[in-house]
Amino acid sequence: MIHGADPALVERAIADREPLPGTRGFAGERSDERLVRDVLGRYPLFVERSGEGWAFSPTALDEPVSFPAGSVGDERVWTLPDPPVFETEREAVERVTAALEESLAIDPEGVAIAFSGGVDSAVVASRLDAPLYVVGFEGSHDLDAAREGARAMGRPLTEIECTHADIERAVPAVARATGRTNAMDVGIALSLFLVAERAVADGYDRLAVGQGADELFGGYEKVLRTDHRVDAETVRGATREVIASLPDQLERDVLAIRAAGAEPVAPLLDDRVVRSALRLDGPLLAAGGERKRAFRRAAREFVPREIAEREKKAVQYGSLIARELDRLARQAGFKRRMDDHVTRYVESLLQ
Incomplete structure (x- = not known):
């Protein structure tokens, strides 16, 4: 399952090593079960840290790790081109x-x-x-x-x-x-x-x-x-x-x-x-x-x-x-003198 582009177009881009094949990004699993994600990572894709399992959302996994942009399976296939600049x-x-x-x-x-x-x-x-x-x-x-x-x-x-x-x-x-x-x-x-x-x-x-x-x-x-x-x-x-x-x-x-x-x-x-x-x-x-x-x-x-x-x-x-997120953190007792006081406030709301 590939989101964002026709799988046939993605396959051509892999074969030609074309990083910008005319899409707005894509990610997912190929028919050979290898994962793929476009060169700019416009579609999120995650794998379990253990290597077992993948998902389009990190909440679907126990220990999600971002799948690298520009990669197919374990190989980095695409990098951004470095074309000549416009003359005028x-x-x-x-x-x-x-x-x-x-x-x-x-x-x-x-x-x-x-x-x-x-x-x-x-x-x-x-x-x-x-x-x-x-x-x-x-x-x-x-x-x-x-x-x-x-x-x-x-x-x-x-x-x-x-x-x-x-x-x-x-x-x-x-x-x-x-x-x-x-x-x-x-x-x-x-x-x-x-x-x-x-x-x-x-x-x-x-x-x-x-x-x-x-x-x-x-x-x-x-x-x-x-x-x-x-x-x-x-x-x-x-x-x-x-x-x-x-x-x-x-x-x-x-x-x-x-x-x-x-x-x-x-x-x-x-x-x-x-x-x-x-x-x-x-x-x-x-x-x-x-x-x-x-x-x-x-x-x-x-x-x-x-x-x-x-x-x-x-x-x-x-x-x-x-500004107001910072204000709410301070009102909740997380003062600016504390390291990462807003982060601590956000984490407190998750508990």
């Missing part, structure tokens, strides 16, 4: 635009959109006739940005105003589903879970997200500065380092959305978009204080310019969920 900015923007246009051709049936008002989710929303959802505490950056973005795009918006009761209720579900209790992972997963939960309650079973753009197109400050948080000395090298973190991040995001009863849809992680992103050099990724340069230029074909150029906070901060 014009060519780069045209190719990124074309890739986005193709990747956004999605059946909107049963789809809701996680919309934060930033360029990534706005590009996804631009070609999907589907409702927009945002979550955040009142006064949060994400609520304000989503309102402005939806207004600029002429789209209605469903606002999910978060409360402490929502956080306390959702934390155990998210932590169990993802197998993670640290503050950053829980904060990000909570945002996705709460949006997906509301969308499912409203009758939708798929959640479109803007995941992947920051990693693929140079959206991080550490990439722009190539600072101590990356080993690479170039922007392109730092971007590839960040892309390598996607399997771990996507595992968390997919499991959080599925825990709410929805299936994620991530058009910006389509192989066609990935191929175009891998051909960008430093200045087209991040330079002169601007991040995601080529992506933002391409985004002007899809969204108003003010949205294409808007900077946005990470979801756990923009929604104020990270």
Whole structure:
């Protein structure tokens, strides 16, 4: 059983050692009982630490271990290609635009959109006739940005105003589903879970997200500065380092959305978009204080310019969920002077 792609296509990709065969990821078991997972790990896959048994969810196993992205059985079959860079900015923007246009051709049936008002989710929303959802505490950056973005795009918006009761209720579900209790992972997963939960309650079973753009197109400050948080000395090298973190991040995001009863849809992680992103050099990724340069230029074909150029906070901060999670931990007696006080708080809710 393989999820995410036609098994015949996966078999051709294995035979040709083609890491980007034209899918949005896949994982599962082949007919010869060997496991397979795509190069970016877009579909979670787990095995028992003992080697006996596998599952798409860690909760189905006693001691789950992530199956390595890019692997077939015990062999690493795929690695990301290192193609030549685009010769001009014009060519780069045209190719990124074309890739986005193709990747956004999605059946909107049963789809809701996680919309934060930033360029990534706005590009996804631009070609999907589907409702927009945002979550955040009142006064949060994400609520304000989503309102402005939806207004600029002429789209209605469903606002999910978060409360402490929502956080306390959702934390155990998210932590169990993802197998993670640290503050950053829980904060990000909570945002996705709460949006997906509301969308499912409203009758939708798929959640479109803007995941992947920051990693693929140079959206991080550490990439722009190539600072101590990356080993690479170039922007392109730092971007590839960040892309390598996607399997771990996507595992968390997919499991959080599925825990709410929805299936994620991530058009910006389509192989066609990935191929175009891998051909960008430093200045087209991040330079002169601007991040995601080529992506933002391409985004002007899809969204108003003010949205294409808007900077946005990470979801756990923009929604104020990270702040309020910390506040709840301290109110429960887990003070900041304690090591990993939020993690301890999350673990206490699981008991």
